Amino acid sequence: MIARRFLIPIVLLALILWAGPVRAQDGQTQYTVQPGDTLSLIAGRFDVPVDLLAQANEITNPNLIQVGQVLVIPDAAQVQAHQDAASAQAALAGMLPGILNSAAQVNGALVDMLGFGSMRPLLAQMTFLASRNAALPLPFLTLIVPDAIVQGETDVVWVTALTPFAPTGAFQGRELVFIGDGRSDAGYRFFALLPTGALDKPGLKKLMVHIGPVTTERNIQIKAGIYETQHIVLPPSKGGLLAPDKLKAERERLYALWGVVSGPPRWTEPFQFPIAEGFPRTSPYGTRRSYNGGPVSSFHAGSDWGAPEGTPILAPAPGVVALAEPLFVRGGAVIIDHGAGVYSNFWHMSQIDVKPGDVVKTGQQLGLVGTTGLSTGAHLHWEIRVNTLAVDPLQWTEQDFP
Numbered sequence: 270m271i272a273r274r275f276l277i278p279i280v281l282l283a284l285i286l287w288a289g290p291v292r293a294q295d296g297q298t299q300y301t302v303q304p305g306d307t308l309s310l311i312a313g314r315f316d317v318p319v320d321l322l323a324q325a326n327e328i329t330n331p332n333l334i335q336v337g338q339v340l341v342i343p344d345a346a347q348v349q350a351h352q353d354a355a356s357a358q359a360a361l362a363g364m365l366p367g368i369l370n371s372a373a374q375v376n377g378a379l380v381d382m383l384g385f386g387s388m389r390p391l392l393a394q395m396t397f398l399a400s401r402n403a404a405l406p407l408p409f410l411t412l413i414v415p416d417a418i419v420q421g422e423t424d425v426v427w428v429t430a431l432t433p434f435a436p437t438g439a440f441q442g443r444e445l446v447f448i449g450d451g452r453s454d455a456g457y458r459f460f461a462l463l464p465t466g467a468l469d470k471p472g473l474k475k476l477m478v479h480i481g482p483v484t485t486e487r488n489i490q491i492k493a494g495i496y497e498t499q500h501i502v503l504p505p506s507k508g509g510l511l512a513p514d515k516l517k518a519e520r521e522r523l524y525a526l527w528g529v530v531s532g533p534p535r536w537t538e539p540f541q542f543p544i545a546e547g548f549p550r551t552s553p554y555g556t557r558r559s560y561n562g563g564p565v566s567s568f569h570a571g572s573d574w575g576a577p578e579g580t581p582i583l584a585p586a587p588g589v590v591a592l593a594e595p596l597f598v599r600g601g602a603v604i605i606d607h608g609a610g611v612y613s614n615f616w617h618m619s620q621i622d623v624k625p626g627d628v629v630k631t632g633q634q635l636g637l638v639g640t641t642g643l644s645t646g647a648h649l650h651w652e653i654r655v656n657t658l659a660v661d662p663l664q665w666t667e668q669d670f671p
Contacts, residue, residue: 423465617647
């Protein structure tokens, strides 16, 4: 006879694992996704749990929604049912670790009798993971984070979970975008790119990851990078490009574009340099900048190479053209969406050879080097944005992500 203390967690686990997703019903409130929306913002607006909103709309990754997408908003009864299920899950999270660590005591005949024979490998793996990750609450199985990141660099967070719904999370107040990496023997695996900015303050910073109502935290050290300061003098003909209203309008438009996560990564190997070898780097990423004797109030968001006007600019990785047009401040501009919230940006071009919606391959010509916009001479400016944050593009040529 199986002890009652073993039977209750098994039944709870079965109910949670095999419960179908909450389905939307006819006549419920609908909402159309607007530019700048995230699933968490929409959930907060209607006071519903974000994972319930995802389930009701059959969204397996809460970070991937599209402008114009119509979402059905769960009603009060569905919210209450979801809260009841969350309470059961929380109870299981408190009971199951001790049970898993002595899972050998569970009678295999009962598992077969209940029809859960296929769970044997999963239960065995959970028992092993529970012994190695005792500090993790279910449904987390594993959580892998870096110990430290240098200002401006990118790293990766890996999560293995008992449930198929993507985690959510934040680091330094910035939302993380978790993407499914496939089902493994140990559970459902997800990753999130972890970008840091050149101006991020050094020190211990909190990472928070959520799966439904369950949260776990880790501290990551931000280390100071080594960055120089440049004093740039613009010719009188280009001084008007520093007008605050022009800077603000262009910046807001670009941030709305960079905030769209169109799907999983389109690249499969490290990025390539977007121009031929041999050109000198004239301004590294992260350099602090002063214009026309003003205060040092900004930094260089990309990396510059001095090259003659007309030098070809090449796609560093596969992607889709998200923008291709002259901008007021940045001049001739092309933006490539590489998926997973990663964008390559090229400014000051003299010629643009692609158009929005074009699918480009690594090495395909995007246009030509120029000195349009806020520029003092012909050069290539290349920057990478991850979840809207400018990061060191050279790291992406040296390391394979995710």
